[in-house]
Amino acid sequence: MADHSSILITGASGLVGTALVQRLQYTHPGRPVHVLSRRPNEAERSVGSAVRAFGWSPSEGTLDREALEGVDHIVHLAGEPVAQRWSTETKQRIRDSRTGALHLLKTACDSAGLSPRIISASAVGLYGSAADVKTEDSPAGQGFLADVVREWENAAVGFGNLGGGHVAFRIGLVISAKGGVLKRLLPIYRMGLGAPLASGSQFQSWIHIDDLVGLFTTALDREDWSGAYNAVAPEAVSQREFSQTLAEVLRRPHFFPNVPASALRLWFGDAAEALLASHNVQPQRLLEAGFNFQFPHLKAALKDAVSP
16 A cells, blocks of 8 residues: 655755655655745745645744644755854854754644654764774764764654654765765866865765665665664775876866865865865664665766766
């Protein structure tokens, strides 16, 4: 029998959200998809799929309760971009758009007597910057981003305690030419101007957009999945190797000197720490669960992303 309960998605207009909505047409056909947006009319047009969009404003604490009708799964992807200068106001928006939004959803569901399963984005920034390998059992690191992610996951746990349970995916660098870091890098590398950042020795943990979307759709069906999972490919690489591989895939030279850390800090301010951080993260729990990565290796992932 078809499942006609609804899936509610926040951040559906973003890179991951758009891809997820499109994938759901094939993996969960006929299942209603609701999205929450500050501009619901624009969201229905931009997502480009048969969805119902409803208004909300986490900063103002408002949410159209009709969005919760029939919902038994919520996918929380919304979040203020981290790659920008961090003023006091920006930091507050980064925090509120993640934890504040989850608290708003929890309060609304609780008052409506609902206990949906929450599947939330999280980030490898939880571990802080370190060269040693991190798994889901590793302790949280220190710093602004680690604190935000810790609060973010705690909010997801609290939501899950309503009775539906929770999953939090600690996401690394998302490989997609349609958005994120790679979209910004491609014009530079296509001109042959690509170069490693800082020393280039810092690790980068990444995941292809198709694998990431596959994780979310799998979590919708796997009720046995619970808690935090590192949403990264098994192959972490140094920033130098990432830069060289991208240039190789694009068949462009790679000879410019490293971009100094001081230049990144001058341009991005405190937010440069996110670009300079070292994340050597392994998806231990996904491997134990038997998740099959379509793109376990960086070169193939980049080739697929940049192909016409």
